[in-house]
Every structure is written in C-alpha cells, then in structure tokens.
Ligand SMILES: O=C(O)CCC(=O)C(=O)O
C-alpha cells in the first residue's frame with residue numbers, strides 16, 4: 378500500500394489514503410504524514426475504525442500526549458478524551474478556536490476520530506492561520522508581527538457552564554489556578570516550516586497587550602473575522618470512522634452545533650507542543 382495525498386482546497390486540507398492507522402505505522406509512513414501535515418495543515422483519513430489504544434499509539438508517533446484538565450477521557454486510555462454530547466456540554470467548540478492556547482505550550486496537533494454521528498449536521502471547519510496572515514496587507518502584517526496577546530482559559534470554559542456540580546467546580550477552580558491568563562505572540566512562526574501564521578483565536582484570546590482596550594477590541598474583531606473567511610477554511614462532512622489530524626500551531630477550527638438533540642461522539646488524542654515564538 379502506498380500513501381497518497383489528495384489536496385482538498387488551496388488554503389489547507391488533504392485526504393490521505395493508503396495507510397491503516399489501526400496498525401503500527403512505519404517510519405516512512407510517519408514521515409510522509411508529517412510532511413503532508415506541514416504542507417496541508419489538516420489531514421483527513423476515511424474508514425479508520427480505531428480503538429482508543431490504537432488512536433493514542435498513532436498520535437504518540439508525533440509527540441507526547443496531553444491529558445485534558447476538563448474533558449472526560451477513556452478511563453483505560455486517559456490520553457484519549459471523549460466529546461459526547463450525551464455527557465458533556467460541547468457548545469463551546471462552536472466558536473473558532475485553537476486548542477488549549479491557555480497553556481504556555483499549546484498542542485502541536487490533535488487526532489480526532491468520529492465514533493457516532495447524527496444523520497447530517499455536526500460538520501467541523503478548519504482555517505489556516507498561514508493563509509490568513511499572508512493575505513493581510515504588508516503594513517498590517519508588519520504592525521502585528523511583534524505584538525503579544527493574552528489567552529484566558531475561562532473565555533471558553535466559563536464557570537456557569539463548567540462548574541455546575543461540586544466536583545466540576547473543584548476541577549474548574551484547580552484548572553483556573555494552574556492556568557492563569559498568559560501571553561503568546563500574535564504572529565507565530567511555525568517551529569518546523571518557518572512559515573508565519575496569525576495566532577489569535579476567538580475561543581481564548583482576550584486582549585492584544587500593547588494596545589488600548591478600544592484598539593485591541595476593534596483589531597481582534599477584525600482579525601477573528603479575517604482569519605475565518607471561507608477562502609482560508611475548509612469544511613469537513615464526517616462519516617463514521619473518519620479521522621482528522623490537524624496542525625494546531627497554525628490552524629483554528631469550529632465544530633458546528635446544529636444537530637442537537639441528536640447525539641454525536643468524538644474521541645480526541647492531543648499532542649503536546651512547544652512554546653510559540
Ligand atoms: O467535535 C469536533 O468536531 C471538534 C471539537 C473540537 O473543538 C476539538 O476536538 O478540539
């Protein structure tokens with residue numbers, strides 16, 4: 378079987394075939410997938426029935442795995458978290474976000490597996506921060522490069538939604554204590570490809586630090602709208618056993634919340650990253 382990469386849109390996205398990720402992949406396959414990820418930023422694999430252990434093993438070929446502080450996980454495989462609408466309020470994923478940018482070292486990427494889907498609806502969109510940055514005018518690119526922004530865990534995990542039981546409240550308070558608001562560059566350089574990407578997201582970014590509040594609010598509104606334009610994004614219509622693998626360093630995503638009360642279940646393995654620069 379040889380691995381093939383089929384691009385899906387100019388800005389980002391490719392479908393990968395010719396690899397069975399339920400098995401231990403070869404070094405050549407791993408490297409080909411990494412190259413495709415660097416180029417296309419989000420990869421899609423069809424017909425990959427994987428169990429949590431196989432999912433974690435595949436993801437761990439690309440880095441150490443992260444255990445999420447809030448979302449429930451698979452008890453025997455805690456590196457795999459469960460997004461099940463019957464169990465967890467996942468509405469906060471229906472905002473454009475980059476995962477866990479409230480950490481000093483946000484995720485490198487994530488591997489998401491579709492377990493149970495509504496008949497239709499529940500698509501996910503990704504947008505390329507590289508395409509968005511490159512499409513800005515030169516004066517704006519120059520101004521943004523060098524600025525920093527604050528990212529805050531509580532913007533996407535508000536107390537009202539995540540502190541409803543005593544255990545949830547204790548977990549939320551501990552997570553807030555361990556993750557005070559922090560700063561990342563507004564324009565991030567990809568540590569491997571060297572490409573520059575816009576690195577603010579509506580889910581967690583609250584303020585551009587060097588600007589006044591009024592300036593920051595206006596500019597963030599512009600950047601959030603610009604970064605998620607259709608030409609910088611791709612929309613995936615899931616089938617069961619699809620797997621998506623995104624580069625979380627240079628993309629953001631949005632899980633469309635249009636199918637409840639139908640149930641949707643996804644499993645995610647999150648790969649640890651490094652400090653943005
Ligand atoms: O449910 C989805 O499609 C994506 C949810 C999400 O934001 C994530 O897994 O990081």
Ligand SMILES: [Fe+2]
Nearest residue numbers: 470475476630
């Ligand atoms: Fe996410």
